[in-house]
Amino acid sequence: MAETDQRADPSSGDPVTPVVGMSVDTVGMLPRMQQRSQGLTQRVAATLAGIADSAVASAAVLVAATLLAILWVNSPIGASYDTFWHIEAGVLLGPYELLLDLKHWVNDGLMALFFFAVGLEVKRELTIGELTDRRRAAVPIVAAIAGLAAPALIFWVFNAGTQAAHAWGVVVSTDTAFVLALLALVGPKPGTRLRLFLVTLAVADDIGALTIIALFYTASLSWGWLGLGLVGLALIGLLRWLRVRRDGVYLAVGVLTWVAVYESGIHATLAGVAIALILPVYPPKREAVERAEAVTRAFRQSPSAESERLARRQLSGSVAMNERLQVLLRPLIALVVLPLFALANAGVSLSGDALAAAATSRLTWGVIAGLVVGKLLGVLLGAALAARTPWAELPPGLTHKQLGGGAALAGIGFTISLFIVDLALDDPALQDQARVGVFAASLIAAGLGAGIFFLGRADAALSGPPVELLRPVDPERDHIRGPVDAPLTLVEYGDFECPFCSKATGSIAELRRRLGDDLRYVFRHLPLEHVHPHARAAALASEAAAAQDRFWEMAGELFGHQDALEPDDLRAYAVTLGLDVERFEEDLRTRRYENRVDDDAIDAEASEVHGTPTFYVNGRRHQGAYDAVTLAAALQDSRPARQDS
Structure with a gap:
């Protein structure tokens, strides 16, 4: 031994x-x-x-799965493709039996997770994301609606009176994953504004596509099972109201709800969307964060299985279930669900006979025209019409070529298009023709978008960086010192941790004394986080103070104490200024004004402003020194050509 x-x-x-x-x-x-x-x-x-x-990497995985499906079908063992995906598997529970083939388990079961994730994103964007700014979101939303209608109309023109006319839903949806991946590869740099526009458009597009699936692709309806599904949704709502935190409870009720919706005849993936829209989303709440901090401290002082369990539960409870589930599901969706969906649905014969049939098929050309032409025209016309109304505005810095390139990429309708092919068409030959149309349209749309972006970059290279102020001064939005209608305007993009910005405050003070009421001074945020780690927190603190009408006072404290911008320091400045400290800390904790800071920074990025301080004198970028004498001379020299901004 x-x-x-x-x-x-x-x-x-x-x-x-x-x-x-x-x-x-x-x-x-x-x-x-x-x-x-x-x-x-x-x-x-x-x-x-x-x-x-990574949008690019996850799209590459999806492309690989698609190519594998096509190679499989067109290989010597191609017959095994359909044989494999029609293998039946099921669940037997007493007298109840749920028996589906593998393809339907993917399309009805796993894809419910995909649509659940889509629903989570929609709920987040409506609650605390891009769709909360109704004026800014109105343009991509109207563009998305037009981008749903125009492709369907064009498809109908090609296929009216045919067996395939019912498949118009194939051309309505944009594949967000592919669009964002291609935008990262071939899109404009910088392209944050366009990306936000396309994300908002894609969310609205997803809502429209899901509604179309629910209304037009439900074959039959069992009211009894539908009633059970509604009971399941009501129970999930009750669990939320009771503040139940255990994910397993929601999972169990969600699975039963999915079964009921499937048996009702409504496509079961819609159960995932409905459940996602019920789950809560909110910024972290102070009380929950403080409780999580307390139990974590207790675990550190006395580690035990019980304190570990309490700490884990409290930490998970301090973050909204919506956000936790998005993070949890992202790898599963990108690396398992969508690749399996592509493998099960992208298998199309590319034999000479099949391609010849597709080349002469009204269905194939209707899909191509709907996605490529319909999406491009619909998105562009919808955006143009919305931007002309008083209740919507096009994001600043979004050029016509950028918008055109994004509209072209919107014609990539891969995932939901293939999904609706299986719902709308029963004839395998027609399904293959539609799939060929989807593949061809996606390739054409990708090439068209890349070409438009290339022309935009060529124009930008010839014209050089923008010199005009991208977004006009808005008295209701901007932080302004001096009369709002003053004849001279100085806009600064600054960073509260930047020492040069701090020195510039002396020049600004002297300039204001020199020019008096003839000057309005505007401060906008550009936190350079890669060199100033506390800059974003300071910017958020200034906005939290602005909510209590103390922006300029807080700005003075921040510039005056650039070496002390930790959370305790920010709280001390709030106390010094007599702010409602509890409200101030809550605004910081929830990052309530982060979109406000980001919006300024994105404008600076679109204007190719990379350093601080950067000044705009009467609407044009100032080059050179920024002492009071130089700035005063620049302001006076540009007075005759002053713009409204």
């Missing part, structure tokens, strides 16, 4: 008792083996998460 004496573990100083039957050396290797195993697991998990978080 091996030795059983104790030896000290040099990494901890604690004695280690070897396991009987193992040598001391073997036991000493166990922690190292466990560490290596854990390290490998963590590296694999981090790699997979990185792929899922």
Whole structure:
């Protein structure tokens, strides 16, 4: 028998008792083996998460699955494709049996998770995201509506009176994942404004597509099962009202709700959307964060299984279930659900006969024309019409070529288009023709979008960086010192942790004394976080103070104490200024005004402003020194050509 004496573990100083039957050396290797195993697991998990978080990488996985499906169908073993996906599997529970083939388990089951994730994103954007700014969101929303209607109309023109006319839903949806991946590869730099526009458009587009699936692609309806599905949704709402935090409870009720909706005849994926729209989304609340901090501190002081369980529950409860589930599901959707969907649905024969049939098919050309032409025209016309109304505005810095390139990319209708092909068409030959149309349209739309972006970059290279102020001064939005109708305007993009911005405050003060009521001075945010780690927190603090009419006073404190911008310091400045400290801290904790700060920074990015301070004198970028004498001369010299901004 091996030795059983104790030896000290040099990494901890604690004695280690070897396991009987193992040598001391073997036991000493166990922690190292466990560490290596854990390290490998963590590296694999981090790699997979990185792929899922990258639009380009996740799209590449989807393309690979699509190509694999096409190669499979067109290989010598192509007949096994349909055979495999029609293998039946099911669940037997007493007298109840749910039996589906593998393709339907993917399309009705796994895709419910995809649509659940879409619903989570829609709910978040409506509650705390881009769709909360109704005026700014109105343009992409109207563009999305027009981008749903125009493709359907064009498809109907091609296929009216045919067996395929019912498949108009194939051309209505934009594939967000592919669009964002291509935007990252071929889109304009910088392109944040266009990306936000397309994300908002895609969310509105998804809402429209899901509504179309519910209204037009439900074959039959069982009211009894539908009633059970509604009871399931009501129970999920009750769990939310009771503030139940256990994900497993929601999962169990969600699965039963999915079964009821499936049996009702409504497409089961819509159950995922409905459940997602019920789940709560909110910024972190102060009380929950403080409780999580308290139980975490208790665990650190006295580690135990019970305190670990309490800490884990409290930490998860302090973040909205919507956001936790989005993070949890992202790798599963990107690396499992969508690739399996593509593998099960993208298999199309590319034989000579099949391609010849597609080339002469009204269905194929209707899909191509609907997605490529319809999406381009619909999005452009919808955006143009909305931007001309008083209740909507086009985001500043979004050029016509950028908008045209984005509208062209919107014609990539891969995932939901293939999904509706299976719902709308029963004839395998027609399904193949529609799939060929979807593939061809996606390739054409991608090439068209890339070409438009290339022309836009060529024009930008010839014209150089923008010199005009991108967004006019808005008295209801901007932070202004001086009369709002003053004849001279100075706009600064600044950073509260930037030492040059701090020095510039002296020049601004002298300039205001020189020019008096002839000057209005505007401050906009450009936190350079890569060099100033506290800049964003300081900007958020200034906005929280602005909500209590103390922006300029807080700005003075921040510029005057650039080496003290920690949370406790920010709170101390709020106390000094006599702010409602509880409200101030809540605004910081929830990052309530982050969109306001980001909006300024995105405007600066679109104007190719990369450093602080950067000044605009009467609407044009100022080059050179920014002492009071130089700025005063520049303001006076540009007075005759002053713009309204």
